[in-house]
Amino acid sequence: MTALSGSGPAVCIGADIDTDLVIAGRYLRTKDRSVWAQHVFEDLDPGLAPRLKGAVLIAGKNMGCGSSREQAAVALREAGVLAVIAPSFARIFYRNSINVGLPVIECEIPGCHDDMNITFDCVDGWIAVDGKKYFFRPLSSRMQEILNTGGLVEYWKRRLER
Amino acid sequence: MVTLSEKILGAKAGTYVDRQVDRAFCHDGTGIQAKLVFDRIGSPKLADPASIYVIYDHISPANNSQTAELQAELRDFSHKNGVNFMDIGSGICHQVMAEGLVHPGEVVIGADSHSCTLGALGAFATGVGASDMAGIWISGETWLRIPDSIGIHLSDVLPAGVEWKDLALSYVSLLGMDGATYAALEFVGEAAQSVPMEGRLTLCNMAVEAGAKTGLFYADQETARYLALYHAPVDTQVPENPSYVRECFISLLDLEPVCAVPHRVDTVEPVTKLAGTPVDQIFIGTCTNGRFEDLKRAAEILKGHRVSVRTIVVPASEGDYLKAIRTGVAADLIQAGCVMGPPGCGPCLGAHMGVLGEGEVGLSTANRNFKNRMGVGASYYLCSPSTAAASALSGEIADPREVI
Numbered sequence: 398m399t400a401l402s403g404s405g406p407a408v409c410i411g412a413d414i415d416t417d418l419v420i421a422g423r424y425l426r427t428k429d430r431s432v433w434a435q436h437v438f439e440d441l442d443p444g445l446a447p448r449l450k451g452a453v454l455i456a457g458k459n460m461g462c463g464s465s466r467e468q469a470a471v472a473l474r475e476a477g478v479l480a481v482i483a484p485s486f487a488r489i490f491y492r493n494s495i496n497v498g499l500p501v502i503e504c505e506i507p508g509c510h511d512d513m514n515i516t517f518d519c520v521d522g523w524i525a526v527d528g529k530k531y532f533f534r535p536l537s538s539r540m541q542e543i544l545n546t547g548g549l550v551e552y553w554k555r556r557l558e559r
Numbered sequence: 560m561v562t563l564s565e566k567i568l569g570a571k572a573g574t575y576v577d578r579q580v581d582r583a584f585c586h587d588g589t590g591i592q593a594k595l596v597f598d599r600i601g602s603p604k605l606a607d608p609a610s611i612y613v614i615y616d617h618i619s620p621a622n623n624s625q626t627a628e629l630q631a632e633l634r635d636f637s638h639k640n641g642v643n644f645m646d647i648g649s650g651i652c653h654q655v656m657a658e659g660l661v662h663p664g665e666v667v668i669g670a671d672s673h674s675c676t677l678g679a680l681g682a683f684a685t686g687v688g689a690s691d692m693a694g695i696w697i698s699g700e701t702w703l704r705i706p707d708s709i710g711i712h713l714s715d716v717l718p719a720g721v722e723w724k725d726l727a728l729s730y731v732s733l734l735g736m737d738g739a740t741y742a743a744l745e746f747v748g749e750a751a752q753s754v755p756m757e758g759r760l761t762l763c764n765m766a767v768e769a770g771a772k773t774g775l776f777y778a779d780q781e782t783a784r785y786l787a788l789y790h791a792p793v794d795t796q797v798p799e800n801p802s803y804v805r806e807c808f809i810s811l812l813d814l815e816p817v818c819a820v821p822h823r824v825d826t827v828e829p830v831t832k833l834a835g836t837p838v839d840q841i842f843i844g845t846c847t848n849g850r851f852e853d854l855k856r857a858a859e860i861l862k863g864h865r866v867s868v869r870t871i872v873v874p875a876s877e878g879d880y881l882k883a884i885r886t887g888v889a890a891d892l893i894q895a896g897c898v899m900g901p902p903g904c905g906p907c908l909g910a911h912m913g914v915l916g917e918g919e920v921g922l923s924t925a926n927r928n929f930k931n932r933m934g935v936g937a938s939y940y941l942c943s944p945s946t947a948a949a950s951a952l953s954g955e956i957a958d959p960r961e962v963i
C-alpha cells in the first residue's frame with residue numbers, strides 16, 4: 398500500500414538531478430533492494446540519505462533525468478521518502494516512480510528550505526507548505542490505482558486474479 | 560496535420576492509448592530487474608515471446624561473479640521462455656535492434672533510456688523502466704501518452720570535419736537538457752533525407768538528452784536502402800503537414816566541431832575554444848558513435864600515426880566489428896595504438912573496461928557526461944569520432960579539421 402496523502406519535513410535538492418546521482422551505476426547489480434537505499438544520493442550529498450525517512454523530497458526541474466534505471470525510484474521509496482515534488486520530471490523516472498509505488502507530484506514550491514513541513518494529497522491535488530496551499534492536477538485514475546495497490550507488482554497480481 | 564507519432568500510435572497528441580508493442584527489448588542490466596519484478600508478480604505466461612529481445616551489452620563480459628550470477632539467471636530464463644536471446648558480443652541493444660529487427664511504423668519499447676535511437680527507422684521507439692517491461696512481457700501492451708512534436712528542420716550540407724554528432728550536441732544545447740521534455744523530435748527539412756542511417760541513429764539517440772520521449776526520421780529511400788541490407792521490407796512515410804508545438808531551423812553549414820563540457824550535456828563549446836585541453840583517456844564507441852562508419856572516420860585520421868594517450872575503441876555490434884576487421888579499419892586502429900574491446904557498451908556506464916580515476920579527464924563519443932558516471936571524481940567531454948581521433952594524436956582536445 399502507498400499512502401496517497403501524507404505529511405513530513407522537506408528535503409530540498411537541486412534541478413536536473415540525474416538518476417546516476419540518485420543511485421550510482423556501481424551499485425546497480427544486485428537483488429538486494431536495501432543496497433540502493435543505503436547508497437542513495439551518495440555522489441550528490443552523502444548527508445542526505447539518513448534524512449529521507451518520512452520526508453517529502455522537493456526537487457528542481459527535470460527531476461530524474463538520464464538513465465532508465467528503476468533502482469533510482471526504488472532507492473527513494475526504500476529510503477522512506479513519502480513523495481517527490483518537482484516542477485517537472487523526466488518521463489521514465491516519473492513512470493518508474495508510480496510503478497514502484499512512490500507518489501510523484503508536478504508542482505513548483507518556491508523557496509524550498511529544509512525546515513518546511515509539507516502535507517500533500519494526490520487525490521484532490523493539493524500541497525500545504527507551512528499553512529500555504531498549492532494546487533496541482535490530480536494523478537490520473539490509473540496512476541492512482543497503481544499507487545493505491547502499492548505499485549505495478551501488486552497491480553498486475555490483482556489484474557491476473559480477476 | 561498529423562505528426563509521425565500520432566500516425567503510428569493512432570491518436571492525437573495529449574491523449575492516452577493502450578498500444579500493442581511490436582518489439583520489446585532489454586539488456587543484462589534492466590532485464591534482470593524486469594525478471595525479478597516478473598517473478599514477484601508470480602511468473603505468469605509471457606504474452607508473445609517472439610516479440611521479446613534480451614541483449615547482453617552493459618557489463619559484457621561479466622566483471623565479477625555477482626554480475627555473472629545475475630546474467631546466468633536471466634540467460635536461463637530467456638532460454639526457458641523462448642524469447643530472442645543475444646549473448647555477450649552481439650552488441651549494444653539499440654544497434655542490434657537497428658540491424659534489421661525494427662521496421663518503420665512499429666511500436667518499439669526498450670528498457671533503456673536510449674531506446675529513442677530506433678526512431679531513426681521511422682518507428683515509434685521509447686524507453687521504460689523494469690516494471691513497465693515486465694508488464695509488457697505479461698500483456699504484450701503498454702500505455703502511452705501521445706507526445707507533442709518539435710520540428711527540427713535541417714537544411715544545407717555538413718562542412719568537412721563536422722559530423723552528425725556535432726549536430727546532435729548542438730541541438731541538445733539549443734533545446735537544453737529538459738527543453739523537449741515529453742515531446743517527440745521530428746527531423747525534417749530538405750537536408751533530412753540526405754542524412755545517412757548512421758547519422759540518423761546518432762541524432763535520434765541523443766533525443767532523450769533534451770528530455771524528449773523519442774526522435775524520429777520519416778522512412779524514405781535511405782531507410783529502404785539501409786533495411787534492404789537486412790532484407791527487411793519498408794513502407795516509406797511522408798510528412799503530412801504535421802503540426803509542431805515548436806520549430807527549430809538549423810543550417811548544417813553553420814555547424815562546427817563541438818564538445819559537451821563537464822558535467823552537462825547541454826553545455827557545449829566549440830572545439831576551437833577547447834583546443835589544447837589535456838586528456839587522460841579517449842573512448843570511441845557507444846550507441847551514439849560506435850558504428851562502423853564512426854570507427855572508419857577515426858581510422859582515417861589515425862592510420863599511419865600513433866596515439867599519444869590511451870585510446871579505447873569499442874564497436875557497437877558484432878556486425879560493426881566484423882566490418883571493421885574485413886575492411887582493415889580495425890588493423891589501422893590497433894596499429895595506431897588503440898585498444899579494442901568486445902562489442903557492447905564498454906566503459907560508457909563506468910562499470911568496467913576503462914573506468915576513469917579520480918581527477919582524470921576523459922574524452923568520449925558517448926551521449927552523457929553526468930558527474931561520476933565514467934569514474935568517481937573524473938570529468939569528461941563528449942565529442943564526435945573525428946574530434947576524438949584528432950585529439951588522440953596529440954593527447955589534447957584538437958580540431959579534426961586540422962588533420963583531415
Ligand code: SF4
Pocket residue numbers: 616617651652671673845846847903904907908925926
Ligand atoms: S552505450 Fe552507453 S548510453 Fe548506450 S546503451 Fe550502453 S551504457 Fe547506455
